[in-house]
Amino acid sequence: MKWIKKYERWLYIGGMVLTAFIFFWINKDSEKEMISPPIENETAESVEAEAKPLTVFVDVKGAVVHEGVYEVDESSRIKDVIQLAGGFTEEADRTKVNLAAKVQDEMMVYVPKKGEETPTVMSEQTTAAGNEKKVNINTATAEELQTLSGIGPAKADAIIAYREENGPFQKIEDLLNVSGIGEKSLEKIKEQIIVK
Template identity: 45%
Template sequence: MIMEFLKKSFFFILIGVAIIVFLLFNRHDTPDTDAKLTPVPDPIKEEAKAKDDETANGIVIVDVKGAIKKPGIYDVSPDARVHDVIELAGGFTKQADQTMVNLAQKVQDEMVITIPQTGDDADGLSEATGTVGQESKLKINQATQTEIETLPGIGPSKAQAIIDYREENGPFQTIDDLLQVSGIGEKTLENFQDAIQIP
């Protein structure tokens, strides 16, 4: 009886076994497929990300000259102030005219800080305060409040507004950026735009 049943059902049993074997193999392949789909770190993207992080947390290079104990080139953080660079350079010499330097100014990459000596002539002072001797233009991104006040149509409040904007938003990139400063309109800008330099 059983043998007859097995003979008659052999074909169906064979199909059932084949289906079970197929399902077992198919289930076994699934992890391999998932493993192939698992994201693998891309070395190029990882290197680019590392460079971006380095830029974000990077350094700026500043050149310190003049009446300073250890003149030279210094690497500092982007949020450093002139005061921090002066300390790295050993501090002022006895001859330094500290009144001509804005110690609170934020540094920027490729910035030159020249510390004048007491009694330096106008040329020496112009280099320290950001004015290019040959062009006689004021470097607005490095000038102190006193220097900015010498511009036509700029008083103490507008000079301070320029410095505040510069410290909050970074160096001016174009002349038109000055129109974003509170109190500076197109006519005011026209009065002094030829007297300033923006790198």
């Protein structure tokens, strides 16, 4: 008993240190548990948001079973939208439709009847300032591209071939990557085209 009295002070200090250490350790673990779940949830939500594909609206008209506006994934093609519209009618001119073209928001797809001379994708957009019409180089047909200054059949085909191989143009200046189109050609048509 004498040794307890002799070291009582040190035992008391040791007990306090041990209690403080245990208290600190328990609090540290509980803080980790409190912080971890929200971070995990936030990460899961952001990954889920990134993984969720964007949708676009496409208006389908003409020789299809069900005309209407369809909501599709932004990576869809014209063939997917035609399928949603019930497919072609018997009188549809399938040769006038580029089924491989990618859809875009606010696009109108028109399927003509056999013998009808109407573009399959209405690519001319009316600008807000005035009624000047511009050709959307991402959806224009070869005939529409040829309405541009200095664009003949060969350059129109080159634009379409580039777009099919590399995807939609991101900006007007991307036309410079097309074979046969230089600075002068671009300058001539710059005010007549849009990228959408």
